[in-house]
Amino acid sequence: MRHREPTSKTRNAKLMSAELQTGINSNLIAATPREALAEPGWLRSVPPATLDMLAKHAVLHRMPAGSTLFEQAETPSFALLLVAGRVELLGVRSTEETLVEIVEAPDLLLPAAVLSGQPYLLRARVLDEVRIVMIQAEAFRDAVTSDHALCLAVLACQATQFRRQTMHAKNLHLRSAEERVGCYLLKLLEGRTTNTSVRLPIEKRLIASQLGMTRETFSRTLPVMIRHGLRVEGDVVHADDISAARLRFHLDPLVDGNEPIIPLQVKGK
Template sequence: MTSPAREELLRHAVVHSAPAGTVLFEQGTMPTFQHVLLEGAAHLFGRSSEGKEVLIEVVEPPDLIIPAAVVTNSPYLMQARVQEASRFLLIQADAFRRTLQQDPALSHALVASLAGQFRRMVRQIKNLKLRSASQRAGCYILALRRKQGGGNRITLPYEKTLIASELGLTRESFSRALASLQHDGIEVQANTILIHDDERLAAACGPDPLIDPDEELHL
């Protein structure tokens, strides 16, 4: 990004600290800011007209929060809220769109962000449609293990109801999936999971580099 473009964005931006539980915006509302996640995480939820709510995605830094809505000046399709204290750079939506038209480097960065979000969404859809409940739970555990340093003791990052929702399951189905995986090398202790046999777990759930983002693809 050129210096003039950066200066233009910063003139219309503010750093915002959001405590746990803060709703950043509701689905159906128009964007007033482009949220740039600096620290923490943002949970994106979809809600039906009957009030049923599901967790669609957890966004981690550094990333833009739903830039498609900001760029097209369209209503948000999801609600965003934080489950832990987080920090954001809030850029006024009009200034973001105006600078985007003027600065090729910013446009390129936006395309890269949208491409990454698209690929994550495709992986998520494949995970939901091609795997059983126990396979989804097992691959989630393996991904979480890598994220937490590769040890054999992992901690669930948030409550099981949210994790189940992200995996397209009810809490009860998620609990049953975890129970079934105890025959495949894990032990569940409340919000802690012990992995006693990672090879057996992997054989049961089938990690796939074209679904699981942390799997290495060897060509």
């Protein structure tokens, strides 16, 4: 494997620039909870007063990769708003873990649990380094019940997460391991033409778990892709023959679609 580079550094760098784009006032990285609350696009239509109120009961935190944000069965004391970075949500059974979802900033972590005051069903572990706003659960619920715009924003967020989870389930149950890998690679290459190459965005072991298979199976499946025009060397994907790949694997917007969070707007009666 020749093409390897200090992956974590490269990725953090990439992440930082992505992070900036998501913000509205993108010239500076938020240093206070209040600033961080201004970043996610889907909170745009929430009145500043409400954000102020939330910020008053919130702290901004930075957590390194690997940290556990909360444990399965814990009752949420904070609403966690992911401002930058990625988090994996895992179902746990003693030592077994199964990845249920990957959450990318900007998004809320399991708002369902916070809203209903029920225990988390999943463990949350940091993938990249993250920045999160921790809002006291009670304050968060109060804000949702007193501000209609925020309620709509959270609803949109929850709805999108629901659809993502559905897509994930369909991907796992309706496609073979080989197809999942093929589609994953194809999606990375979306819009590209033959002879370009892309870097895998995360470690292979994480891709494997995202695709619901073991590292080993993933590893074994990669060489197979060569006969469909996709070659993976180290963490670089080479598109030798993209049309061949598209012939074999079919991206489906109802499975592979990227759906952004788009809140509805409050309307007077």
